[in-house]
Amino acid sequence: MADVDGTGDWYAVRCIFVSRENHSPGSRRLEPGEAAYEERITLWQAASAEAAIALAEAEAEEYADVVECEYTGLAQSYLCEDAPAQGVEVFSLIRRSRLEPDDYLDRHFDTGGEFQRQVTSDQASG
Numbered sequence: 187m188a189d190v191d192g193t194g195d196w197y198a199v200r201c202i203f204v205s206r207e208n209h210s211p212g213s214r215r216l217e218p219g220e221a222a223y224e225e226r227i228t229l230w231q232a233a234s235a236e237a238a239i240a241l242a243e244a245e246a247e248e249y250a251d252v253v254e255c256e257y258t259g260l261a262q263s264y265l266c267e268d269a270p271a272q273g274v275e276v277f278s279l280i281r282r283s284r285l286e287p288d289d290y291l292d293r294h295f296d297t298g299g300e301f302q303r304q305v306t307s308d309q310a311s312g
Contacts (some may be wrong), residue, residue, distance in 0.1 A: 193231070196266040197238035198276040200227045201246040205255040224255065227277050229270060235263040 205222040216222055228245060232238035239261045246257040264277045283290050 194233045194237070195231070196269060197230050197232055197235060198227050198264045198266055199230060199238055199242035200225055200262045200264075200277060200279075201242055202226075202258045202260045203246070203250060203253075203255045204258055205253075223258075229266070229276065235265065238263050 203224040203226060205216070205224070226246075226249070228242055230238040230241045232241060242263075243257070243261055246261070250257045262279065264279075266274065266276055268274045270276070281294075285293060
């Protein structure tokens with residue numbers, strides 16, 4: 187990870203990774219022909235979006251080696267308007283679509299193939 191010198195703006199950079207068949211993300215095994223895609227957002231203090239992406243991509247290659255996956259080469263940056271703190275927005279992506287909300291979520295975010303933990307209302311409030 188790069189040293190932060192306290193100068194520059196904060197950027198969130200989303201990088202996409204892929205794990206191929208017979209690779210085990212978490213405790214689950216992929217079926218033959220399946221791949222698991224991970225969206226990973228990291229924070230960087232840099233002089234520009236390009237510099238933040240360069241830092242994130244260098245770290246993405248290291249991360250891919252450690253977790254035995256492949257960095258796809260897609261990096262998207264987001265300029266954080268405020269310094270990192272509780273409740274500060276760190277990433278936003280707006281996408282055009284003709285889909286209704288339920289269909290949009292099913293298509294892009296809640297496909298049923300995610301490796302995620304279910305959070306109950308008790309866990310969310312505590």
